[in-house]
Amino acid sequence: MAKIIMVVDDSSSMRQMINFTLAAAGHRVVEAQDGMDALAKCNAQKVDLFITDLNMPNMDGIQLTRRLRADAQYRFTPVVLLTTESQIEKKMEGKAAGATGWIVKPFQVEQLLAVVKKVCP
Amino acid sequence: MDIAALQLQMRDAFRVEAGDLLAELDSSMLELESRPQDADLLNRVFRAIHTIKGSGATAGFDAMAAFTHHVEELFDEARLGRLTITPAMIDLALRAKDLIGQLLESDSSTALEAPCAEVVEALAKFLPHKAASASNTRAKPGAGADQKQRYKVFFKPHPQVFSSGTDPINLVDELRALGEATVTARVEGIPSLESLEPEQCYLAWDVELLSTKPVAAVKEVFLFVEDESEIRIESLPLVVIRETAEAAPLAAFLNIAGQSLEALDGFLSQLRSGTEPNPGCGKNYLRILKTFQAAASRQRQDEPAALLEEQIHLLETAVSGGVTLADETKVSLEEGYQKLVALIQSLREKNQRGDKPETIVTPKIDSVSQPVVPAADAPKKEDAHARATIRVDQEKLDRLMRSAGELLVARNAFPLLAKRIALEHGLSVMGKEVKDAGDQISHIAEDLQAAILSIRMMPIRTVFQRFPRMVRDICRAQNKEAELLLEGEDTELDKTVIEQIADPLVHLVRNAVDHGIELPDAREQAGKPRAGKVTLKAYNKATNVVIEVHDDGRGMDTARLKKKALEKGLITAAAAEAMDERAALELIFLPGLSTAEKVTDISGRGVGMDVVRSNIFKLHGTTTLESHPGGGSMVTITLPASLMVSKGVLVDSGGEEYVFPIESVVQTVNLPRGQIHRHEQSSYATFRNEVYPLLRLADHFASEKKFGDIAWPEEVPMAIVQTNRGRVGVAVDRFVGQVEVIVKPLGRDFAAIPAFQGATILGDGRIALVINPAGFV
Numbered sequence: 085m086a087k088i089i090m091v092v093d094d095s096s097s098m099r100q101m102i103n104f105t106l107a108a109a110g111h112r113v114v115e116a117q118d119g120m121d122a123l124a125k126c127n128a129q130k131v132d133l134f135i136t137d138l139n140m141p142n143m144d145g146i147q148l149t150r151r152l153r154a155d156a157q158y159r160f161t162p163v164v165l166l167t168t169e170s171q172i173e174k175k176m177e178g179k180a181a182g183a184t185g186w187i188v189k190p191f192q193v194e195q196l197l198a199v200v201k202k203v204c205p
Numbered sequence: 206m207d208i209a210a211l212q213l214q215m216r217d218a219f220r221v222e223a224g225d226l227l228a229e230l231d232s233s234m235l236e237l238e239s240r241p242q243d244a245d246l247l248n249r250v251f252r253a254i255h256t257i258k259g260s261g262a263t264a265g266f267d268a269m270a271a272f273t274h275h276v277e278e279l280f281d282e283a284r285l286g287r288l289t290i291t292p293a294m295i296d297l298a299l300r301a302k303d304l305i306g307q308l309l310e311s312d313s314s315t316a317l318e319a320p321c322a323e324v325v326e327a328l329a330k331f332l333p334h335k336a337a338s339a340s341n342t343r344a345k346p347g348a349g350a351d352q353k354q355r356y357k358v359f360f361k362p363h364p365q366v367f368s369s370g371t372d373p374i375n376l377v378d379e380l381r382a383l384g385e386a387t388v389t390a391r392v393e394g395i396p397s398l399e400s401l402e403p404e405q406c407y408l409a410w411d412v413e414l415l416s417t418k419p420v421a422a423v424k425e426v427f428l429f430v431e432d433e434s435e436i437r438i439e440s441l442p443l444v445v446i447r448e449t450a451e452a453a454p455l456a457a458f459l460n461i462a463g464q465s466l467e468a469l470d471g472f473l474s475q476l477r478s479g480t481e482p483n484p485g486c487g488k489n490y491l492r493i494l495k496t497f498q499a500a501a502s503r504q505r506q507d508e509p510a511a512l513l514e515e516q517i518h519l520l521e522t523a524v525s526g527g528v529t530l531a532d533e534t535k536v537s538l539e540e541g542y543q544k545l546v547a548l549i550q551s552l553r554e555k556n557q558r559g560d561k562p563e564t565i566v567t568p569k570i571d572s573v574s575q576p577v578v579p580a581a582d583a584p585k586k587e588d589a590h591a592r593a594t595i596r597v598d599q600e601k602l603d604r605l606m607r608s609a610g611e612l613l614v615a616r617n618a619f620p621l622l623a624k625r626i627a628l629e630h631g632l633s634v635m636g637k638e639v640k641d642a643g644d645q646i647s648h649i650a651e652d653l654q655a656a657i658l659s660i661r662m663m664p665i666r667t668v669f670q671r672f673p674r675m676v677r678d679i680c681r682a683q684n685k686e687a688e689l690l691l692e693g694e695d696t697e698l699d700k701t702v703i704e705q706i707a708d709p710l711v712h713l714v715r716n717a718v719d720h721g722i723e724l725p726d727a728r729e730q731a732g733k734p735r736a737g738k739v740t741l742k743a744y745n746k747a748t749n750v751v752i753e754v755h756d757d758g759r760g761m762d763t764a765r766l767k768k769k770a771l772e773k774g775l776i777t778a779a780a781a782e783a784m785d786e787r788a789a790l791e792l793i794f795l796p797g798l799s800t801a802e803k804v805t806d807i808s809g810r811g812v813g814m815d816v817v818r819s820n821i822f823k824l825h826g827t828t829t830l831e832s833h834p835g836g837g838s839m840v841t842i843t844l845p846a847s848l849m850v851s852k853g854v855l856v857d858s859g860g861e862e863y864v865f866p867i868e869s870v871v872q873t874v875n876l877p878r879g880q881i882h883r884h885e886q887s888s889y890a891t892f893r894n895e896v897y898p899l900l901r902l903a904d905h906f907a908s909e910k911k912f913g914d915i916a917w918p919e920e921v922p923m924a925i926v927q928t929n930r931g932r933v934g935v936a937v938d939r940f941v942g943q944v945e946v947i948v949k950p951l952g953r954d955f956a957a958i959p960a961f962q963g964a965t966i967l968g969d970g971r972i973a974l975v976i977n978p979a980g981f982v
Binding site for chain 2: 101153159160162163168176179182185191202203205
């Protein structure tokens with residue numbers, strides 16, 4: 085079933101690439117450029133899945149995860165972090181904040197779709 | 206889904222972003238060079254590189270991403286406070302940045318392999334412990350495992366599992382998807398209803414799975430929950446798994462090691478027999494060592510890696526010393542080789558016994574404790590670079606511009622229509638209404654035009670920002686010292702102009718540093734500060750944009766210019782004699798005159814100031830030069846801010862109508878006949894104590910030039926026009942008025958006529974030629 089997926093990343097091309105991929109798989113994508121932006125946009129519709137970068141200006145991915153978990157609407161909604169291999173501590177911190185999982189950058193189209201399917205089949 | 210098309214789309218999107226990031230990197234890395242401890246700056250650089258790598262790999266630029274990884278590592282280390290950025294590192298990083306740009310451009314990366322490898326190697330020297338460990342070593346699921354395995358899996362999620370957004374039943378389903386599964390839920394943990402917390406998970410599962418997938422795939426199901434949940438995976442001894450996912454690379458490594466040792470042995474036997482190896486042979490030996498070393502450190506085989514590192518170092522020093530290897534070098538190489546053989550042998554035995562090497566489970570993760578460094582996610586200051594923007598296809602913009610232009614011309618029909626309604630049909634009230642409606646449309650059209658023009662305008666910053674790097678590189682290459690001052694980076698120019706102004710400016714700035722600025726010692730002797738100063742300045746002047754390139758270097762030697770021009774047969778001796786300073790300086794704009802003593806690789810060959818001027822000319826701009834021996838030079842470029850629409854002065858001359866672009870007209874005057882003088886074949890006009898060469902437009906474009914006395918009327922309408930040769934008086938028959946012009950090109954056949962930049966349609970539908978002041982005289 086088509087999901088509404090919010091992609092949060094300060095890199096526009098990253099957002100676009102994820103958007104292309106997910107849209108091609110039939111999902112609806114909402115883009116946000118940082119945590120603040122994501123929070124501002126996530127009440128307009130019920131988001132089924134968040135995919136967020138870690139390093140972002142204004143509000144990073146970990147803070148965003150915490151804020152989402154504190155929101156009754158998104159307490160149980162999957163949040164997937166975009167990480168790199170070098171960010172292992174961040175990954176742990178993200179888990180502690182309530183993130184569901186992570187995708188290691190760089191990733192292939194298939195990997196992204198696999199993770200989306202995994203956390204929100 | 207068409208993945209190939211998707212990849213293409215991604216690549217395009219990425220190229221655009223990467224272009225911006227690379228440009229930003231250029232300037233921020235230079236800043237970093239002067240402030241290597243600036244954590245904010247470091248983070249900015251790191252983040253840009255990080256994004257290029259991450260997004261690049263996802264977009265399918267694998268080679269580029271792999272290469273960028275090495276650069277990222279350098280800045281990551283610096284960011285974590287483990288090394289300090291030095292100018293040498295910046296040098297290297299800038300080179301790497303250029304290569305990244307090239308990797309993005311080219312479809313095949315093979316040609317760039319060598320320079321990339323060189324940079325990677327140099328980078329590795331700054332990161333000794335990480336040398337060559339960088340390439341991706343993600344373990345692939347074990348190959349050739351077609352046989353089914355039997356797994357027994359126990360999974361008890363953490364009670365709070367839901368609050369991390371995970372639904373455990375999804376995971377169980379995923380397991381089932383791996384093969385034939387028998388799932389048994391354990392319900393004994395469920396409490397009585399009164400004490401049941403609805404948001405907790407009380408269940409656990411036993412899964413028996415028969416699957417062709419390796420154990421890694423089963424583990425992967427629990428990837429996101431493995432830390433906090435209870436998970437046990439047993440491989441039931443149906444089939445013994447010999448090659449686990451981790452063990453495969455070791456076998457591969459041993460294979461490489463075997464081959465490398467064989468090759469090294471061949472080389473050493475030459476040494477033993479006394480046959481002196483030629484230099485190429487030494488290089489090969491070195492290459493084998495390096496491959497071997499890379500493989501070893503990738504495998505985390507630290508002992509052989511360290512040993513190989515030693516050998517590489519030894520050989521590198523030896524080879525750089527000359528062709529012949531000293532005896533002690535030979536002995537050390539031989540010893541190293543024997544040690545390696547022993548090491549590899551023991552590894553091989555271990556492998557056969559089935560011992561797993563201890564360190565390879567998660568090869569990419571060095572558990573690094575993060576020192577307290579201001580986080581990269583500290584709120585970024587809102588600056589000019591971070592405005593919200595939309596990227597628009599330029600074609601669309603041009604189409605919009607054309608439509609707006611046509612609207613501007615079409616509105617001219619209204620006054621004519623109004624007149625006809627009033628006069629021919631006697632409906633004066635109606636006529637007035639039509640006229641008013643027309644006026645309103647006029648206003649809107651003008652607003653629209655202004656808005657579109659402003660979209661096309663870009664700050665010249667995008668061009669300027671490449672220069673600090675360039676100046677720095679030239680200085681380093683030539684042991685000069687120079688400081689570059691940028692002024693007016695926010696001055697806006699039409700996008701087309703921005704794109705085409707870059708090359709001429711590059712040339713001018715290069716010239717300024719390469720030919721203008723003297724060596725520090727020479728400057729000191731001349732009583733100047735050791736560091737030269739190059740100023741690049743842009744500003745608006747009326748409807749023009751002026752760009753000045755100024756240096757405080759040695760200035761132009763007009764005597765040498767004349768000599769050069771004479772030697773090359775560009776001018777006659779008599780002409781050289783008669784030339785004043787200004788005219789001599791003009792010589793530099795002649796094609797084929799290069800004043801540099803020898804052609805340097807900085808200022809290139811062939812392209813000279815003539816090309817600069819002709820490029821500026823194509824943009825309807827003018828180029829002038831001022832120079833004082835010992836006091837530096839200044840090139841001034843004057844450009845119309847926009848190529849699309851401008852105002853012009855419509856003149857009548859000899860029954861034809863012409864338009865002068867308004868930015869080229871300094872002044873229009875009605876000159877009394879008495880202020881015109883003749884000198885030999887030329888006329889001059891005196892106006893407010895200035896003397897201008899005077900030409901009559903009608904004669905200028907006439908097929909047969911008339912010489913001799915001109916019967917001037919009492920008062921001569923004259924426009925003072927700015928040209929490449931300075932200001933010139935142009936006599937016309939009549940000034941008709943100011944008009945709006947949308948310059949249309951004349952078409953291919955007439956494109957080469959320098960006197961005209963195009964034609965424009967006048968309000969009543971007639972056509973007038975638009976004069977190009979730069980090519981007019």
